[in-house]
Amino acid sequence: MEPHEPRGGPEGGLTGVPHAASGEGDRRGGVRQLGVGWQVVDGCRLTPDGAPIEIVLAHRALGLAIMELEPRWTPWVEQRLRARLAAAGFADRFPGHLPIIHRRLRRELLAELCPWS
Numbered sequence: 388m389e390p391h392e393p394r395g396g397p398e399g400g401l402t403g404v405p406h407a408a409s410g411e412g413d414r415r416g417g418v419r420q421l422g423v424g425w426q427v428v429d430g431c432r433l434t435p436d437g438a439p440i441e442i443v444l445a446h447r448a449l450g451l452a453i454m455e456l457e458p459r460w461t462p463w464v465e466q467r468l469r470a471r472l473a474a475a476g477f478a479d480r481f482p483g484h485l486p487i488i489h490r491r492l493r494r495e496l497l498a499e500l501c502p503w504s
Contacts, residue, residue: 442456
């Protein structure tokens with residue numbers, strides 16, 4: 388997930404990932420706040436030369452949601468991401484299970500589901 392590699396911070400949170408300050412649609416440094424604790428992380432890549440994943444949502448308490456727009460589907464995204472996080476030492480800094488889901492969205496529903504698009 389470049390350029391957003393996980394880094395440990397106070398209270399066991401991620402540093403370099405800003406907290407929501409002004410609510411929905413707030414955009415700072417590649418992360419847009421959705422409110423209710425969800426953030427859109429822009430530019431996430433599983434490999435340095437790979438295409439970015441269209442939509443990655445992160446929530447400190449709930450985990451990650453990786454969403455691709457039809458017809459795109461990247462096999463083994465969850466496993467690849469877990470391998471990258473393991474190599475970066477994520478589990479050492481943030482013990483426990485990180486829930487990750489990978490879903491495909493129909494492009495015509497994007498405007499309804501994603502007000503930032």
